[in-house]
Amino acid sequence: MPSLRELQSGVMRALLDGEPDGALPLIAARGIAPKHRLDVYANNARANFIESLISSYPAVRRLVGEDYFRQCARGFHTRHPSLSGDLQSAGAGFAKHLSELHGDDEFRYLSEVARLEWLVEESLLAADHGPLDLAKLQQVPAAGYDDLRFCLHPSARLFASKYPCVAIWEANVGSDAEPELIDLGAGPDRALLVRNRGRLNCHRLSCGEERFLESVQAGETFAAAVERGAARNEDDTAADAAACPFDAAAALQRFVLAGVIVDVR
Amino acid sequence: MDNGAHPVARAATGDPMPAHAGTGPPAGIEPTAALGARAGIGLRAQHHLKVLSDAPAVGWFEAHTENYFADGGAHVEALGRIRANFPLSLHGVGLSLGSTDPLDTLHLERIRRAVNRFEPALLSEHLSWSSVGGRFANDLLPLPYTEEALRHVSSRIAQAQDFLGRRILIENVSSYLLFECSRMPEWVFLGAVAAESGCGILLDLNNIYVAARNFGFDAQRYLDAVDPGAVREIHLAGHSAVEFEGQELLIDTHGTPVCDAVWNLYRAALRRFGDVPTLIEWDTDIPALEVLAAEAAKADALRAEVHALAA
Numbered sequence: 013m014p015s016l017r018e019l020q021s022g023v024m025r026a027l028l029d030g031e032p033d034g035a036l037p038l039i040a041a042r043g044i045a046p047k048h049r050l051d052v053y054a055n056n057a058r059a060n061f062i063e064s065l066i067s068s069y070p071a072v073r074r075l076v077g078e079d080y081f082r083q084c085a086r087g088f089h090t091r092h093p094s095l096s097g098d099l100q101s102a103g104a105g106f107a108k109h110l111s112e113l114h115g116d117d118e119f120r121y122l123s124e125v126a127r128l129e130w131l132v133e134e135s136l137l138a139a140d141h142g143p144l145d146l147a148k149l150q151q152v153p154a155a156g157y158d159d160l161r162f163c164l165h166p167s168a169r170l171f172a173s174k175y176p177c178v179a180i181w182e183a184n185v186g187s188d189a190e191p192e193l194i195d196l197g198a199g200p201d202r203a204l205l206v207r208n209r210g211r212l213n214c215h216r217l218s219c220g221e222e223r224f225l226e227s228v229q230a231g232e233t234f235a236a237a238v239e240r241g242a243a244r245n246e247d248d249t250a251a252d253a254a255a256c257p258f259d260a261a262a263a264l265q266r267f268v269l270a271g272v273i274v275d276v277r
Numbered sequence: 278m279d280n281g282a283h284p285v286a287r288a289a290t291g292d293p294m295p296a297h298a299g300t301g302p303p304a305g306i307e308p309t310a311a312l313g314a315r316a317g318i319g320l321r322a323q324h325h326l327k328v329l330s331d332a333p334a335v336g337w338f339e340a341h342t343e344n345y346f347a348d349g350g351a352h353v354e355a356l357g358r359i360r361a362n363f364p365l366s367l368h369g370v371g372l373s374l375g376s377t378d379p380l381d382t383l384h385l386e387r388i389r390r391a392v393n394r395f396e397p398a399l400l401s402e403h404l405s406w407s408s409v410g411g412r413f414a415n416d417l418l419p420l421p422y423t424e425e426a427l428r429h430v431s432s433r434i435a436q437a438q439d440f441l442g443r444r445i446l447i448e449n450v451s452s453y454l455l456f457e458c459s460r461m462p463e464w465v466f467l468g469a470v471a472a473e474s475g476c477g478i479l480l481d482l483n484n485i486y487v488a489a490r491n492f493g494f495d496a497q498r499y500l501d502a503v504d505p506g507a508v509r510e511i512h513l514a515g516h517s518a519v520e521f522e523g524q525e526l527l528i529d530t531h532g533t534p535v536c537d538a539v540w541n542l543y544r545a546a547l548r549r550f551g552d553v554p555t556l557i558e559w560d561t562d563i564p565a566l567e568v569l570a571a572e573a574a575k576a577d578a579l580r581a582e583v584h585a586l587a588a
Contacts, residue, residue, distance in 0.1 A: 013423070013458045014458065015425065016377050016420075016421065016423070016425050016426050016429055017377040017409070019421055019456065019458070020376065020377055020406060020409040021409055021410060023409075023418065024408075024409045024410065024412060024414065027414050027416075028412055028414065037457070038421075038456050038457055038458065039454050039455070039456060039457065040454070040455045040456070040457050042455065042492065042493070043524045044521045044522070044524050044526055045521070045522075046454065048521040048522075048526075049453050049454035049526075050454065052453045052454075052519075052526070052528065053414065053416055053418060053453065053454075056414075056416045057414035057415060057416050060415045060416060061415065093412045093413065094412070094413040094414075094415050095411055095412065095413060096371070096384075096413060097343065097370075097371025097372055097373050097381060097384050097407065097408065097413055097415070098343045098346055098371050098384065098387070099343070099371075099415050100343070100346065100347075102415075136347075136350050136351070137347035137348060137349070137350050138347075138348055138349055138350065139348035139349040140348075140349035140350070140354070141349075166348065166349070167349075167350075207349075207350065210350075210351050210354065
């Protein structure tokens with residue numbers, strides 16, 4: 013008689029690796045071949061996994077169509093089966109999988125859209141938090157602002173991509189209408205996702221605002237964040253520089269009012 | 278078998294998330310409030326808003342524990358608000374109690390957090406396994422009915438109960454295969470697990486019916502063997518059928534109404550187990566809330582009928 017461990021290992025190889033030879037002799041036929049009986053479970057495992065990806069990646073699915081999405085999801089399941097009893101986490105590496113499939117071709121933006129959709133998932137499931145208590149800020153003398161460390165809402169997620177992936181994502185979720193044509197050369201997209209009053213908001217960012225928020229999220233002081241926001245990078249294009257005048261007071265006001273900055277230390 | 282055409286069993290996936298504003302009132306129903314008075318229905322995310330706005334005429338709700346593991350967000354908030362108005366049961370599908378891997382304490386910790394958050398009257402898991410070697414099938418896989426499996430799963434249930442500080446219910450699963458090494462029928466195994474671990478039994482009558490049809494035993498015999506004192510909840514659901522080489526196999530899809538044969542089993546179960554909290558489960562091709570409430574009302578009518586006869 014096989015041990016319980018041996019039996020389970022054999023069955024799991026049949027379900028996830030398509031190698032049923034170890035499991036077949038363990039199963040009673042009773043009118044239906046053991047292979048078919050195992051297939052019921054193998055199909056369930058795959059279908060449950062793919063359903064989870066369908067729920068996490070609606071825009072990618074719409075962009076590539078049902079058949080190709082399922083093909084990609086099946087390939088991803090074979091290489092990266094679920095490692096948790098909670099299928100919610102199953103899709104975590106799907107963007108990387110898509111970049112391996114389409115790193116250099118005309119679909120190279122797909123993995124970026126997938127990365128954005130995973131951040132959307134994270135944002136939707138993150139902890140709740142109320143708005144910033146303005147009294148806390150009013151207690152700070154103006155001279156003390158430099159040393160403040162602001163905290164972002166737990167659902168805040170920064171996203172940047174080479175392609176206009178926020179526009180692509182927005183055009184492919186929430187509406188069945190035929191999406192507009194988007195020029196892949198339209199330049200980079202930067203955005204901040206944050207949940208506010210139960211709703212997910214997507215704020216477009218200038219590169220200055222992006223650097224400012226990255227700094228705040230990393231726990232740096234307000235002075236350091238302002239410096240990061242105002243700095244120019246060597247690889248900034250002329251267009252970046254022109255589009256990124258950074259106004260620290262305006263940024264602080266914008267992100268407090270939008271429920272992005274929710275605490276201060 | 279073609280994957281696309283195959284009926285899919287329930288999964289612990291996230292449902293689409295409706296966005297809505299506002300925070301709920303604090304829980305107003307005692308956690309221990311009886312689930313018995315009326316039948317409950319399985320709670321699905323697409324029904325959250327309707328449940329909150331319409332307060333449907335059902336006794337209670339049962340939610341898949343894993344669907345409310347998140348730190349925050351719309352799902353968790355909605356369940357908190359629903360919990361303020363209805364008794365609740367949390368029903369886990371991912372703990373993999375029968376697995377020979379170490380018990381997943383992170384998963385248990387998340388269950389404990391959900392229990393503390395939502396104060397369910399009942400907490401249940403399955404008599405199954407879904408993982409080994411760290412890899413998960415995320416399905417309810419049957420155990421071999423052996424002495425080794427009996428000792429193993431009983432000790433794991435006891436461990437989980439110790440961790441959670443409360444008794445849990447264990448549900449019999451649908452199965453599509455039997456292991457050659459099994460040495461006892463499922464009903465003996467289930468009863469022994471309950472006796473050894475101290476858990477209660479969540480008896481799924483549809484799963485009994487599916488297994489009885491798939492393996493050719495009499496479902497009534499299963500009912501007759503289960504200790505009436507151990508059964509704390511009953512599940513009713515629908516199933517589908519597939520065919521292999523002319524041989525029918527029933528699949529537990531939870532995507533159709535409860536069939537007549539299962540309603541008949543329910544009558545027999547009410548006579549044997551008394552007025553046990555009853556739940557209508559529907560997890561795929563989910564219909565309107567009214568359809569689920571109508572199934573629950575049907576269960577309530579049968580309970581009244583059986584009680585009237587018994588009185």
